[in-house]
Amino acid sequence: MKHKLLPLSETMHYILLALREPLHGYAVMQKTEEMSSGTVILAAGTLYGAIENMSKHDWIEPVGHSGRRKIYMITAEGRRILKVEQDRLLHILSLYEGSESNEKV
Amino acid sequence: MKKFKVFFNIEKEEQWLNKQLEKGYRCTHVSSLGIYTFEKTDKSYVLRLDYQERLTGEKLEEYKGVYEDFGWCYIKSTPLNGVRYWQKENDHRNEIFSDxxxxxxxxxxxxxxxxxxxxxxxxxxxxxxxxxxxxxxxxxxxxxxxxxxxxxxxxxxxxxxxxxxxxxxxxxxxxxxxxxxxxxxxxx
The missing domain is CATH 1.10.287 (Helix Hairpins)
Structure with missing residues (x-):
């Protein structure tokens, strides 16, 4: 059966993508804001919950500290999840293109 | 200023607290017996309630750390239950949940x-x-x-x-x- 967190929510998706480099929580929010051109702005409780949840599933892991802040990074399992999502989205995108060419006919 | 009130609904509690803040107060302490302490302030504040059980030691510090980075202040409370009180200055980012x-x-x-x-x-x-x-x-x-x-x-x-x-x-x-x-x- 499909993992219960799949398909990824927009929040989880951005966090996983951001954590391809090591970052602490607040930096994940900043990175997400930047990557989404300001359309996805994570709030504290949402970010905390998502990090907890994804750590529990070993998609991300703490890799060190910066002061009192914990630094997280994506794991091999997390990258595998991203790959699954990438394939799913690419497939959906191909359907978009497909239907467009049909309309032209 | 101290006020006494007992709530069985966390959302009503949040609404009531924010109504007090709108009158120009800031919350400084919450006791589990229902005593809320406020002080006068010139600034405008908002309060949000979260519910997190069984957070102690390092876990609690991490939880607090994330919120504090976003500008939220943890209000000291007697944690008989898991209600967490978060207060910050009113600006355009006033929510603790974004999805x-x-x-x-x-x-x-x-x-x-x-x-x-x-x-x-x-x-x-x-x-x-x-x-x-x-x-x-x-x-x-x-x-x-x-x-x-x-x-x-x-x-x-x-x-x-x-x-x-x-x-x-x-x-x-x-x-x-x-x-x-x-x-x-x-x-x-």
């Missing part, structure tokens, strides 16, 4: 909390009622004014004995409120 999933999870935690307390009260009620009657048996054999005097005398105690059941009712209703909110977020 449906996390808000739905919040209501789920509230459901678990009410369910647990409700079950406790129910268990307590069963224990209490299994070996005591609401009124002493002998009172039903009394007649006339003697009966009424005894009845009136015992009524407050009878009501007191009903308290656990009343609490079961209150926790059931807060469970139902959280359930409705949770379902609304999950459905659409």
């Amino acid at each position: 449906r999933e996390s808000k739905a999870n919040y209501y789920k935690r509230l459901m678990q909390y009410s369910f647990w307390l409700g079950t406790m009260c129910l268990t307590f009620a069963f224990l209490l009622y299994s070996d005591t009657e609401l009124y002493h048996e002998s009172i039903w054999r009394m007649e006339g004014s003697l009966f009424w005097k005894a009845f009136i005398f015992e009524t407050p105690f009878a009501l007191l004995k009903l308290t656990p059941l009343l609490l079961v009712g209150l926790f059931s209703s807060s469970y139902y409120t959280a359930y409705k909110q949770h379902r609304a977020l999950k459905e659409t």
